[in-house]
Structures are given as C-alpha cells and as structure tokens.
Amino acid sequence: MVNVSEHELVPDHTLLDDPERVEEVLEEYNVKRTDLPKIKRSDPALPDEAEPGDVIRIERDSRTTDRAVVYRLVVE
Template identity: 65%
Template sequence: MVDVSQHELVPEHTVLDEETLNGVLADYDIDRTELPKIKYKDPALPDNAEIGDVVEIVRDSRTTDEAVVYRLVIE
C-alpha cells in the first residue's frame, strides 16, 4: 500500500497543539468551527490527527513562497 502522505506533491500537514491553535484563532478572530474542514479519512492527514483537531497545511506558493492554511478535522 502506498503512503500518500509521504508523496512529494502532498503539502506538509501538522496537527496544531492547543496553545498554537488558540493564537491562530485569536489572530483571525474566529472560532474553531468556522475553519474550513478536512475529512478524518483524508489520506494526507498525519496518523495522530483526530476528529476535532486543527491541521496546519503548508503549501508552496508562486507568489509568497509558502501559503499556510488551517483545516478542522471532521468525521
């Protein structure tokens, strides 16, 4: 079986700890439930991701070198 999360085209996915998450939510003045969603079964998620976690995704960007997005893990 191929581990999709390790493919070179899949951006880095990291589960945020509560302290970092609280800082992100405060910066954007939003609640966790207002974040875009990602399904728990998504093969790109790290093995330690659980429903309710927030994942930081760092993608390559032509204009800003890196684009950082956040997703709430849902069922």
C-alpha cells in the same frame, strides 16, 4: 501500499497539538474553531494521530508568497 502523505506533491500536514497555539491562530484570524475550513478524518494526507476536533496546519508552495499556510478543522 503507497503512503500518500509522503508523495512530493502533497503539502505538509502538521497537527497543532498545543492548545495555546490553536488559540493564537484562532485569535489571529478572528474566527472560532468551527469557522475553519474542514478536512475529513479519512483524508490520507492527515497524520495518523489526528482526531475529529483537531486543527491541522497545511503548508504548501505558492507562486506569490513562496509558502502559503492554511488551517483546517478535522471532522468525521
């Protein structure tokens, strides 16, 4: 079986497992956790240890900024 998360076109998905780092991100963007865009737990690109309620950092290539970073809230 193919591991989708290792495909070259799938951006890096990193679990933010430090609660302080999550709070820094939420404060930086002046949002609540529930205001973040959602990503389903069943998404094959997610790390195996991701659970509903976790925050994921996604880094992808960007033509304008070289690397774009976005955050998603894991939902069921």
